[in-house]
Each structure stands twice: as C-alpha cells, then as structure tokens.
Amino acid sequence: MAQLSGTIRAASGFDPAADGHTLRKAMKGLGTDEKAIISVLCRRNNAQRQQIAVQYKSGYGRDLIKDLKSELGGKFEDVILGLMMPPYEYLAQQLYKAMEGLGTDEDVLFETLCTHSNAEVRAIKETYQRMYHRSLEQSVRSEVSDHFKRLLTAILQANRDESGRVDQAKAANQAQALYKAGEKKLGTDEETFNVILVTQNPAQLQAIMAEYEKISKKGFIKAIESETSGDYRQALMAIVKSSLNRTAYFAERMRDTMKGLGTRDNDLIRLIVSRAEYDLANIKQEYLKLYGKTLEKDVASETSGDYRRALVMIVEGN
Structure with missing residues (x-):
C-alpha cells in the first residue's frame, strides 16, 4: 500500500511572528489583501496555523479568527476558517452543520463516519461532545431513520476489527x-x-x-x-469502496461535487480541507488515473476568485 501523504506539510523556516505580521498587514485599513492571506494560511499545516493564531493575539491583542471573519466572506471565508480549525473540530462542526435546522445533509454523515478508523471515530465523537454538549450518537439517531440509522449507530460504537487478518x-x-x-x-x-x-x-x-x-x-x-437504496446504499458504498481503495473513493467523491450543472461547493471545500494534510496527494494521483486530468485543473475550472486560488493552492501543496 502506498504511503499516505497530504499536500500540505509543515512549512520550513516557519516564523509565526512574521506570518502574524503578514496577516495583520493584509487586514489592516481599507481593503483586504486576500492573496497574502492565501499565501500564508494555505501553505502552513494546521499545527503551524494554531501557532500563528497564538502569536497574532500575543502581538496585536486581537483574535485572528474574528479578524478573518470580519474581513472575508462567502466560500473563500469557509475555506480559510476551515483551515484554521483543528482537524477533529472541523469534522465535528461539519457533522453538526449537516444536522442542524430543517433537513439533514446525509452525504456528510456517511462520508465522514463510514470512512474513518475506530480511533478517528472516537476522536470525532469526543470532540463533538465537547463542542456541542451532546453525544454524536444521540444527534445522529434523532436525524436519520431505519436501516441508515442502525448502520451509523453501529459504526459509532467504533468496534470494527482492525487486525488486518484474513480468514x-x-x-x-x-x-x-x-x-x-x-x-x-x-x-x-x-x-x-x-x-x-x-x-x-x-x-x-x-x-x-x-x-x-x-x-x-x-x-x-x-x-x-x-x-x-437511498442513503443506506450510499453508506454501504462508502464502507465498501473505502475498504477497497480509500483514496480512490475520495477522488470519486471530489469528482461528484463538480459534475453536472453547478458545483457543490460546501462538499468540495469539506473534502479538500479535511484531506489536505492526510492523503490529498494520493487522492490527486487516483483522480488523474480515474479521470485523465488533474484535480487542480478541475477545481480551477469549477470555482472562481479568491475561493479558487485558495483551493488550488491547497491541492497543489507546499
């Protein structure tokens, strides 16, 4: 099995104070230098971004997340704020958003829960409980029904055999x-x-x-x-296809967000941000094999503006 690799790695020569200064300059005064924000935050890994946020507050007495929220908007804001969240907090937030209000985005549920290891599922559950003061299982059971509910409930027990043995x-x-x-x-x-x-x-x-x-x-x-049929079928397919080849499964999911009329931007952002430091480099290789063109090219053709620049930079990597 190929070694898993993200496109975003720890940047060499990292200086959180210098990065904090670049970001403050980019947001100070009239207008915002979005390119500067992209060049910093899309080329640092999550641990480095957290250090930048600490240094930013220490140096300027300001909250970096609040400043980014006030300066950015739309899908570009979603990408940047997603990058700023610790990985399990980001996944927990995406699950919460999928279930809040009227209707449920079942795609987020099966894509997130059916493709992660026991340890990852437990970490997502613990983070969800801490952030929203409610168990993830309770939330899921209240939002979905029938066979899909039972399947997700079983997955949330995080007891899958992970021995790798074959009988x-x-x-x-x-x-x-x-x-x-x-x-x-x-x-x-x-x-x-x-x-x-x-x-x-x-x-x-x-x-x-x-x-x-x-x-x-x-x-x-x-x-x-x-x-x-329906969501139950999609969940089973997520389990089976990710077991056969997880990176190919995510390549297929990314392709699906960009097929047809319009792009499912929220799904594309979630997929790219959540896989950026884990296996996005592998997903890019599978994407090229499956579809005969690069993921960067499709992302660039289906998005626009600063949103496009941010996603393409993440996919290209540092």
Whole structure:
C-alpha cells in the first residue's frame, strides 16, 4: 500500500511572528489583501496555523479568527476558517452543520463516519461532545431513520476489527450470507449486511468481495446498487469502496461535487480541507488515473476568485 501523504506539510523556516505580521498587514485599513492571506494560511499545516493564531493575539491583542471573519466572506471565508480549525473540530462542526435546522445533509454523515478508523471515530465523537454538549450518537439517531440509522449507530460504537487478518473460509461463508440476504432473497435482509460490513476489517471485506464474485454474476458493488437504496446504499458504498481503495473513493467523491450543472461547493471545500494534510496527494494521483486530468485543473475550472486560488493552492501543496 502506498504511503499516505497530504499536500500540505509543515512549512520550513516557519516564523509565526512574521506570518502574524503578514496577516495583520493584509487586514489592516481599507481593503483586504486576500492573496497574502492565501499565501500564508494555505501553505502552513494546521499545527503551524494554531501557532500563528497564538502569536497574532500575543502581538496585536486581537483574535485572528474574528479578524478573518470580519474581513472575508462567502466560500473563500469557509475555506480559510476551515483551515484554521483543528482537524477533529472541523469534522465535528461539519457533522453538526449537516444536522442542524430543517433537513439533514446525509452525504456528510456517511462520508465522514463510514470512512474513518475506530480511533478517528472516537476522536470525532469526543470532540463533538465537547463542542456541542451532546453525544454524536444521540444527534445522529434523532436525524436519520431505519436501516441508515442502525448502520451509523453501529459504526459509532467504533468496534470494527482492525487486525488486518484474513480468514478465507470465513470470507466464503460471509459472501454466501450476503448473497442469501440480498440477491437470492425477495427483499433485503439489511441486518446481515450491517453485521458483516460494519464489523470486518478492510482486508477481510476485500476477501469477502472476491468470494462474492464466485457466486454472483453481478459482483458485490453491483449487488449493493440493486438490492439497497437511498442513503443506506450510499453508506454501504462508502464502507465498501473505502475498504477497497480509500483514496480512490475520495477522488470519486471530489469528482461528484463538480459534475453536472453547478458545483457543490460546501462538499468540495469539506473534502479538500479535511484531506489536505492526510492523503490529498494520493487522492490527486487516483483522480488523474480515474479521470485523465488533474484535480487542480478541475477545481480551477469549477470555482472562481479568491475561493479558487485558495483551493488550488491547497491541492497543489507546499
């Protein structure tokens, strides 16, 4: 497996006082120097941004986040403020926003919860509780229903096997169980899908899918598409596709935000900001393989202004 790498790394020769001075100059007086803000904040990793915020307050007695909010706007503001949040706080905030008010953005739920490790899910849950004084499980259960709710509730227990071990005989039995619960049955036994897909490690899931190919003409991904629907289907697909190739899954998600009429800007921002320091460099490689063009080019063609400059700089990296 290729080593995971983000596009944003710790900047060499880092000087938080100098960066703080650049940002203060960019926001002082009439007008705002957005390019200066981009050149600093889109080329520092999160730990360095936190140091800049501390130095900014120490030097100027001002809150950097408040100053950025007062000077910026629109999608550009969303990108910059997203970069300024510690990673788990950012994910917790995105989940909260997805569930507040009328309606729920289910894409955020399955994309965030179905693709992270046990430790990451636990960290997201703890951060959510600290920020919003409510358990993430309670929020999720109040916002979604039926099989999707049960699937997400199971994932939130953060008890998936992460051993990496493969039991081939067990994989053959599990493939048979999934076949009987879906294709071979009138209706679908969602509990069987949940129990197997939520609990098994990625290597075991890959073995299950290989065994499934032997007993079904469709293959497992096609079976999910034909036997399930809606948000539940999307959540299962997130589990399966991210188990096969997580960076390819996120490349596909990024492509989806830019397909058709208009760009789903909120989703694109969330994906790029949240993956920037983890595996965005790998996602770029998968994107090029899958679609024959660079992620930078598509982002540049589907966005505009300072918002575009910020996203493209993050994707290009430092």
